[in-house]
Amino acid sequence: MLIIERIIEQAIKKSIQANKVIVLLGSRRVGKTVLLNKLLEGYPKPYKFMSGEDLISVQSLERRSIVHYKNLLGDIKLLVIDEAQKIPEIGKILKLIVDHIAGIEVIVTGSSAFDIARYTGEPLTGRKKTFHLFPFAEEEYLQIEDRIEKPEQLRNRLIFGNYPELIHLSDNNSKADYLKEILNSYLLKDILTFESIKNSDKILKLLQLIAFQIGGEVSYNELSLKLGLSRNTVERYLDLLSKVFIIHRLGGFSRNLRKEVTKNSKWYFYDNGIRNALIANLNPIDLRNDIGQLWENYVISERVKMQHYNNMLVYNYFWRTYDQQEIDWIEDRGGKLYAYEFKWNEKKKVKVPKGWKTAYEDSEFRVINPYNYMEWLHEKEKY
DSSP states (O other): OOOOOOTTHHHHHHHOOTTOEEEEEOOTTSSHHHHHHHHHHTOOSOEEEEETTOHHHHHHHHSOOHHHHHHHHTTOOEEEEETGGGSTTHHHHHHHHHHHSTTOEEEEEESOHHHHHHHHSGGGTTTEEEEEOOSOOHHHHTTTOOTTTHHHHHHHHHHHOOOGGGGGOOSHHHHHHHHHHHIIIIIHHHHHHSTTOOOHHHHHHHHHHHHHTTTSOBOHHHHHHHHTOOHHHHHHHHHHHHHTTSEEEEEEOOSSOTTBOOSOEEEEESOHHHHHHHTTOOOOGGGOSOHHHHHHHHHHHHHHHHHHHTTOOOEEEEEEBTTSOEEEEEEEETTEEEEEEEOSOTTSOOOOOHHHHHHTTTSEEEEEOTTTHHHHHTGGGGO
16 A cells, blocks of 8 residues: 655654644644554554544544543544534634643644634634645655656646545546545535534535636626525635635735736635545547646645645735736745746747836746646745
8 A cells, every 4th residue: 555655744743742733724634643653653652543523522522621632642642533514613612621731732633624713713822833734745756656657647736636546546536536426525524513603505506607617707796696695605606615625715916006906816726636526527638629727726725735835834825907917926925026828838938018018127927837836836946
């Protein structure tokens, strides 16, 4: 069985401290439990593993009493709680534990940012450190494949994405079945569990509409009309979908020009496989007419992973003007602007838009294609 070391594994190990909480967030099936087990393999002290999906664990933690927690943990030095967001008032529980049990170390995971953020926010201020785990990153694949394999593997991942268990599936039918199972049994189920959402068909339709608009600006009013929902409900659903790590938002950049568009947003998927499963199109690249969207979504998701894993202080945007000048990806970091266009065809000539060049003459501009994207994803070495 192939085991790939996750980029953040060593950082988590170094961050484990007495009376501090490590919060590990990520969607279902990205490997949080596997990573936890690896962390526990070499842990030299007594530890206790609990789960928010286990009724006994939940009942044991719901009794909010310092004496009870001391009795429950005894000589335990590390408390691990998987799917902690399912435990009511988990933030207050953790605060009691780390404040009153000397030397205790805590790791919690969540497949949703809903309750983890809500209930571990203020109560754990100054007592926690948060990590995000995503589907496999291109850098992680270097452990099991060489650069000669990259082009063909890239074509495959543009269709099926990067969920860890896919590396153990040899044929495309098995991969397709796996993605459908993730979508129906885990991701959509998580959404409907929270906020008493009952419109599963509306959520699915919303995701499909977003999937077809990759790279394009999304009109909330247009989505509202197509779905028969209020604009506020559409925006709330999109927020919920971002908090279970299915999609993420990109806003418009503006600093100097009145004609720069900033009101609308673009939305991208964290994983190409989920996007393609939603639109029921897992055909190979040669049979598709959306390769530009696939490429743009893929490299953006890889860039987001790289930024998170390397703690980059960066703000991401797209740029467009009312006269249709546009750039796919803008990064504002270190006091400088970096502009990027994403092209699957490396032979296509691309020039920096005149409006951008005039307004932001000190910025850098690059075109990212399948032949230089790995270099771009390793740019962190310059920082």
